Structure formats: C-alpha cells, structure tokens
Amino acid sequence: MKLKTFNIGGIHPPEHKLSASAAIQDAPLPKVAVVPLSQHLGAPAKVKVKRGEMVKVGTLLAKGEAFISANIHSPVSGKVAKIEPRVDSSGFRRESVVIEVQGDEWNEDIDTSNDIIKDIKLEKKDILQRIHDCGIVGLGGATFPSHVKYMIPEGRSVEFLIINGVECEPYITSDDQLMLEKGEEMMVGIRVMMKAAGVEKAIIGVENNKPKAIEHLRKIADQYQGISVEPLKVQYPQGGEKQLIDALIKRQIPAGKLPSDVGCVVNNVGTAFAIYEAVQKNKPLVERIVTVTGKTVKKPSNFKVRLGTPISDLLPLAECDMENTGKVINGGPMMGKALVALNAAVTKGTSAVLLIKKEESKRVTVQNCIRCGKCMSVCPMGLEPYLLSVIARQGENERCETERIMDCIECGSCVYTCPSGRPLLDNIRLGKANTGFMIRTRGRK
Amino acid sequence: MDNSIVSALIVLSAIGVLAAIILYFIAQKFKVIEDPKIDDVDEALPGANCGGCGYAGCRAFAESMVKAGTMEGFFCPVGGNDLMKSLAPILGVEAPEKAPQIAVLRCNGSVKNSIPKFEYDGDMTCSFTTSLTAGTGGCQFGCLGGGECVDACDFDAMYMDPETNLPVVKVNCVACNACVEACPRDILELRNRGPKEKRIFVACINAEKGPLSKQNCTVSCIGCKACVKVCNFDAIDVNNFLAYINYEACTLCRKCVEVCPTNAIHEISFKPRKPKADKKEKEEVRLVVK
Numbered sequence: 001m002k003l004k005t006f007n008i009g010g011i012h013p014p015e016h017k018l019s020a021s022a023a024i025q026d027a028p029l030p031k032v033a034v035v036p037l038s039q040h041l042g043a044p045a046k047v048k049v050k051r052g053e054m055v056k057v058g059t060l061l062a063k064g065e066a067f068i069s070a071n072i073h074s075p076v077s078g079k080v081a082k083i084e085p086r087v088d089s090s091g092f093r094r095e096s097v098v099i100e101v102q103g104d105e106w107n108e109d110i111d112t113s114n115d116i117i118k119d120i121k122l123e124k125k126d127i128l129q130r131i132h133d134c135g136i137v138g139l140g141g142a143t144f145p146s147h148v149k150y151m152i153p154e155g156r157s158v159e160f161l162i163i164n165g166v167e168c169e170p171y172i173t174s175d176d177q178l179m180l181e182k183g184e185e186m187m188v189g190i191r192v193m194m195k196a197a198g199v200e201k202a203i204i205g206v207e208n209n210k211p212k213a214i215e216h217l218r219k220i221a222d223q224y225q226g227i228s229v230e231p232l233k234v235q236y237p238q239g240g241e242k243q244l245i246d247a248l249i250k251r252q253i254p255a256g257k258l259p260s261d262v263g264c265v266v267n268n269v270g271t272a273f274a275i276y277e278a279v280q281k282n283k284p285l286v287e288r289i290v291t292v293t294g295k296t297v298k299k300p301s302n303f304k305v306r307l308g309t310p311i312s313d314l315l316p317l318a319e320c321d322m323e324n325t326g327k328v329i330n331g332g333p334m335m336g337k338a339l340v341a342l343n344a345a346v347t348k349g350t351s352a353v354l355l356i357k358k359e360e361s362k363r364v365t366v367q368n369c370i371r372c373g374k375c376m377s378v379c380p381m382g383l384e385p386y387l388l389s390v391i392a393r394q395g396e397n398e399r400c401e402t403e404r405i406m407d408c409i410e411c412g413s414c415v416y417t418c419p420s421g422r423p424l425l426d427n428i429r430l431g432k433a434n435t436g437f438m439i440r441t442r443g444r445k
Numbered sequence: 446m447d448n449s450i451v452s453a454l455i456v457l458s459a460i461g462v463l464a465a466i467i468l469y470f471i472a473q474k475f476k477v478i479e480d481p482k483i484d485d486v487d488e489a490l491p492g493a494n495c496g497g498c499g500y501a502g503c504r505a506f507a508e509s510m511v512k513a514g515t516m517e518g519f520f521c522p523v524g525g526n527d528l529m530k531s532l533a534p535i536l537g538v539e540a541p542e543k544a545p546q547i548a549v550l551r552c553n554g555s556v557k558n559s560i561p562k563f564e565y566d567g568d569m570t571c572s573f574t575t576s577l578t579a580g581t582g583g584c585q586f587g588c589l590g591g592g593e594c595v596d597a598c599d600f601d602a603m604y605m606d607p608e609t610n611l612p613v614v615k616v617n618c619v620a621c622n623a624c625v626e627a628c629p630r631d632i633l634e635l636r637n638r639g640p641k642e643k644r645i646f647v648a649c650i651n652a653e654k655g656p657l658s659k660q661n662c663t664v665s666c667i668g669c670k671a672c673v674k675v676c677n678f679d680a681i682d683v684n685n686f687l688a689y690i691n692y693e694a695c696t697l698c699r700k701c702v703e704v705c706p707t708n709a710i711h712e713i714s715f716k717p718r719k720p721k722a723d724k725k726e727k728e729e730v731r732l733v734v735k
Binding site for chain 1: 562563566567568570572573576577578579580583585653657
C-alpha cells in the first residue's frame with residue numbers, strides 16, 4: 001500500500017534517531033528552578049506569588065490573563081527566592097521566578113498515583129476550563145495555548161481531531177517514547193479532547209520510521225471508539241500543521257486561515273498526554289519529556305524533566321562530551337535555535353537538546369545562487385525561497401507580501417537543500433518580521 | 446515636382462498648426478502656476494535628498510516651506526544655519542537658528558569592554574541578529590556591530606572600527622537622522638555638537654540594574670546617581686538605572702565625568718586635565734616657596 005504524505009515539496013534528511021530505544025528516565029530535581037513567565041506563545045503571565053513564599057508542586061505561580069496566554073505552575077516545591085530577569089536560551093533576560101528546591105511536596109488535590117482513569121466525568125465546558133487552569137500549551141514546540149484551539153467560533157463545526165505523532169525532525173524521539181510508554185493514557189487524553197471539540201473521529205498520524213509505536217497504538221486504539229492510527233511516509237516537515245492535515249485528510253488550509261476553517265483541530269501527542277493528566281488527574285503542566293542527543297552524547301536519552309531545570313544539569317546525565325561539541329541546540333536540527341547560555345532553563349517548548357560536533361557546527365561558505373530551483377521544489381508551502389530571500393534583503397515589504405512571505409512556516413527545507421549554502425531562511429525571517437510589522441501597523445496610519 | 450509631395454506637405458503642416466493651436470489653448474486652460482520661489486529654494490538646497498529634514502526630498506521640502514510661508518519648523522540639517530540664512534531673503538522671513546547637531550553612539554561595549562561569550566556565525570544584519578540573540582557580549586541593549594547604521598549613512602560620515610567592532614561617527618556628520626532610524630536598538634542619538642565640538646554624554650543605554658549590567662559590560666551605566674549628586678545644573682536624570690545628560694542644560698563642567706565609577710560618561714574634544722596635585726604636595730610646594 002502506498003503510504004500517505006503531503007503533496008508539495010518536502011525533504012528527507014538523515015534520521016539519526018540515536019535515542020530511539022532509550023526508555024524515559026526521571027531526571028533528578030534541580031537545586032534551583034528558574035521558571036520564566038513567558039513559556040508560551042502570546043502575552044507573558046502575571047506573577048501571583050511573592051518573594052519568600054513557600055510553594056508546592058502545582059502551586060499557581062503566574063496567571064495568564066490575556067486571551068492568548070497560559071498559566072504557569074510551580075514545577076518544584078520550595079521557597080520563592082527571587083523574582084528577577086534571568087537569561088533565557090537566546091541571551092535576553094526575561095522575568096522569571098527563581099525557586100530554591102526543598103523536598104518534593106505536591107499539592108493535595110493532584111492525583112499522583114499511576115492508575116489509569118478511563119472514565120471521563122467532566123463536561124465539555126469544565127474540560128476547557130481545566131485545560132486553561134492547568135496551563136496546557138502545545139508541546140510540539142510552538143507552545144500555543146491549548147484552550148484557545150478548542151474555542152471554536154460559532155457556526156463552524158469540526159469533524160476531525162488530528163493527533164500529531166509524526167516527529168519529523170531528525171534526532172528527536174521524545175514523542176516516540178511517550179507513545180510507547182504512555183499510549184493508554186494518551187488514548188484517554190484523545191477521548192477527552194474529542195469530547196472538548198465535539199468530534200467523532202480522531203486520527204493519529206505517525207511516520208513509518210516508528211513501527212513499534214504504530215503497532216502499540218493500533219493494538220490499544222481498538223478499545224477506544226473513533227480513534228484510528230495512520231502510518232505516514234517519512235518526509236520532513238510532515239509535523240507542520242498544514243502539511244499533516246494535507247497528508248491525512250487531503251484538505252488544504254488557505255493562506256492566513258486556521259485548521260478549524262477546514263474542520264480540524266491539530267494537537268501533539270505530548271499535548272494529548274498533558275491533557276489526560278490535567279483533566280483526569282488535575283495535574284498542571286509541570287514536567288515534559290526532553291530528548292538529549294547528538295553525535296557527541298555517549299548515552300542519548302529521553303528524560304522526564306521538571307520545567308525550570310537548567311539545561312546544563314541534563315548534559316552530564318547523558319554523558320555529553322563537551323570538549324568536541326561546537327553548538328548546543330534547543331530543539332531539533334531543522335527548526336531549533338542554538339543556545340546562547342547553557343544554564344538556560346527547560347521550558348514548556350523544549351522538546352530536545354541537541355549537541356552538534358565541532359566540525360559540523362560551522363556554517364558553510366556562502367556562494368552565489370545558481371538558479372537551480374531546488375529550494376522551490378522542496379518548499380512545502382509552494383513559495384520561492386530564493387526570490388523571497390533577495391526581496392526581503394532589499395526591504396521590499398510590499399512585494400514580500402504579494403509573494404506570500406507570511407505563509408512561510410520556517411521549516412528550513414530550502415536552506416537544507418541549497419547547494420550554495422545560502423542563508424535563505426535567515427533573510428526570509430528578517431523579511432517576515434518587517435512585513436508582519438508593516439501589515440500590523442497599516443491600519444493605524 | 447510631384448503633386449503628391451506637395452499635398453502631403455500641405456496636409457501635414459495643417460495638422461501641425463491645428464495641433465499647436467489646440468495644445469496652446471489646453472495649456473492655457475490647465476496652467477499650473479508654481480511659485481518661482483520653490484525653484485529658487487530648491488536650487489539653493491544641497492540636493493542630497495537624504496530626508497533629514499523630515500520630507501521626502503529637497504524638492505518636497507522646498508514646496509512645503511514656500512507654501513507655509515514661514516521658516517519656523519523647517520530646517521535642513523545638511524546645510525545648517527548658513528544655508529537657512531541664505532534662504533531667508535527668498536522667502537522674506539527671519540531664519541530660525543538651531544544648534545548644529547551630530548550623531549552620538551551611546552554604547553561603548555567594544556570587544557574589550559563587553560567580552561564575547563559565544564561565537565555568532567549567523568546573518569550579521571543588526572535587525573535580524575537582535576531577533577535571535579541579545580548579542581555576543583550578553584548585553585541586550587548594546588551595539589551588535591552589524592553596521593546597519595554605516596550602510597544607512599549617505600554622507601560617508603561613519604565607519605566600523607575593526608578593533609572595537611563599534612561604529613564611529615566622523616566630524617562630517619550632517620545629522621540627517623538616517624543612522625538613528627536604521628539602528629534597531631535606538632543606540633544612536635542626535636545631540637548638539639557643542640562649542641568647539643566639545644560634548645559630554647552617557648555612552649550607555651543599558652536600563653538594567655547595576656549588578657546585572659556589570660555582568661556583561663565593564664563600562665555600563667549602573668544608575669548609581671553619583672553624577673546627579675555632583676551636577677550643579679540639574680542636567681542629569683536617572684531613569685530605569687540609566688543616566689541621561691540633557692545637552693541643553695549641560696554646561697560642560699566635566700564634574701560628572703570624574704565621578705563616574707564605570708567611566709560610562711564620555712567627554713569629547715576636551716584638553717587633557719592637568720594632574721591634580723595632592724594637598725600634601727601643595728603644602729610642600731608652599732614651604733619651598735617660602
């Protein structure tokens with residue numbers, strides 16, 4: 001049978017799933033946890049604790065009061081030592097709550113047992129409220145607040161819930177392991193999400209390079225009504241929202257529209273598990289699975305990490321050879337960003353920490369564009385990266401807009417495939433920022 | 446002579462005369478009467494079209510000024526006071542006088558003062574770099590050294606110093622504001638040139654608390670207010686742990702430069718100070734004289 005995949009563009013970089021068979025280990029608690037107030041897309045949350053206050057795991061630290069924002073809970077128990085700006089992964093100082101860890105005490109109303117609760121008692125409205133209260137955001141990397149996704153506008157109906165288990169980025173295996181170890185819980189989570197969205201059908205898309213996960217999920221999916229598992233052809237960037245919808249149900253989202261416009265809601269498998277814990281066990285988002293991997297890592301592993309743990313704490317656990325490491329990346333090799341400081345904290349969006357060898361970490365020499373058109377043929381959005389790169393550089397923002405620069409999903413396929421090593425995506429990002437600014441300020445003049 | 450040539454000549458000349466008459470009347474009807482002063486003013490302007498005056502170019506500036514009939518609020522920074530004086534007779538009004546200005550770099554975070562903590566090999570455009578990282582030195586306010594201001598300068602008045610990796614403003618700066626607008630971090634500022642090019646300014650815009658800014662840069666303003674205390678003219682304000690010297694109130698007494706613990710306050714074009722003799726030494730001198 002021919003496997004499904006998306007229609008235009010795409011690449012197939014070497015997979016390097018080094019940590020594929022590594023079981024999820026609990027990372028030890030940090031001595032000091034640094035919890036940034038902006039771990040999600042949208043407005044930063046507002047602090048609700050004071051210096052010197054004692055907190056438990058699950059205590060609300062900051063409330064997301066804006067429409068697109070998320071609550072932040074304490075991932076550890078201890079004393080709030082400071083509320084001050086701390087360096088994040090990009091080197092900017094952002095307001096954070098610093099907690100001195102003492103013991104590991106959980107809030108009483110959180111169910112910390114390992115039992116799987118299959119009964120969904122809450123009603124649709126309460127489920128949404130719980131997702132909001134527990135600060136759940138999309139754990140695939142974009143960290144979009146989940147409750148906003150389920151606020152479907154009046155007069156629009158959703159047919160499909162699409163669960164993203166694709167994990168198309170090379171190296172990362174956190175979702176793969178989660179599907180294997182927490183499949184049952186995930187399925188309950190998906191049922192909860194189906195109830196919240198009011199849909200009858202859920203499809204889990206998994207790339208075909210994870211046969212164990214597909215087999216495992218298929219086995220348990222039979223017990224749950226309306227959930228099916230679909231293996232997909234391995235192709236990057238299949239994990240993109242628009243690409244996944246195209247691959248699974250052959251619907252295309254028009255430019256500037258949302259998945260709900262074509263009758264879908266898309267969420268990651270990690271989010272499904274987090275929603276299970278939030279709704280069934282009242283557990284806020286305080287930990288996530290992080291893959292620590294790379295060619296200079298002796299024991300590539302998947303860790304269950306409390307948010308706020310410094311990334312530098314994880315490196316010795318996986319026995320990283322820092323001597324030969326040139327770059328440490330927050331995220332995968334295609335879309336991740338290089339870390340500026342190793343003591344930056346793990347946040348809701350940290351899916352992997354990738355170490356790159358010294359020899360491989362340098363950028364290649366930039367040569368002239370030879371008009372080969374490879375970037376066009378791989379662009380999953382059907383754009384012309386070579387052209388966008390040039391006009392973005394020249395500051396032609398109006399032309400950028402007509403050439404649909406805002407549709408770019410920043411997957412990096414064009415840069416990967418460019419034989420001249422041109423920094424296409426760097427220029428496009430610059431153009432996107434300028435064009436976006438132009439569009440936003442247009443109404444004000 | 447062939448008949449057809451004659452007739453062709455006659456017909457064509459007739460069309461020509463007719464067209465000329467029509468065009469004459471149309472031209473009369475739709476005549477645009479333009480103030481001849483605009484041409485005079487435009488002629489006198491430098492013609493750099495830099496936009497430093499706030500208008501789209503020299504012609505637009507001339508048109509707006511002649512239309513307004515006053516020179517109040519109009520100033521060509523390139524020509525300066527001399528040019529404005531020469532324009533005054535054309536319009537028949539008094540020329541406003543403005544102190545000549547120059548762009549000033551309010552950052553001294555060179556590679557020596559703000560030591561790079563990592564290597565950055567991405568795109569070097571300032572506006573892109575600032576979206577990715579705070580900068581190799583760690584200061585999220587300071588100069589990134591990408592040189593977007595130098596690219597924006599139309600007057601060859603700026604260059605990048607390879608030793609410090611900071612831009613340098615030369616004396617021939619015309620204060621056209623192009624570099625100020627180009628800088629994504631608002632580091633450059635137009636300030637009065639001052640008598641004989643003497644200027645005092647705070648070369649830092651770091652709005653963080655002292656201990657935090659000191660982590661990244663040895664010459665940052667820490668907001669200690671020592672300069673405010675020593676200033677007799679109320680010329681210095683401290684907001685957000687950052688001092689700002691008001692160049693209009695400043696009398697260039699240089700007291701603040703001496704007390705600044707991090708040398709964040711710069712003085713330009715002053716003669717080097719005479720070394721102050723200690724009290725004891727002074728007494729000794731007196732004794733010797735006796």
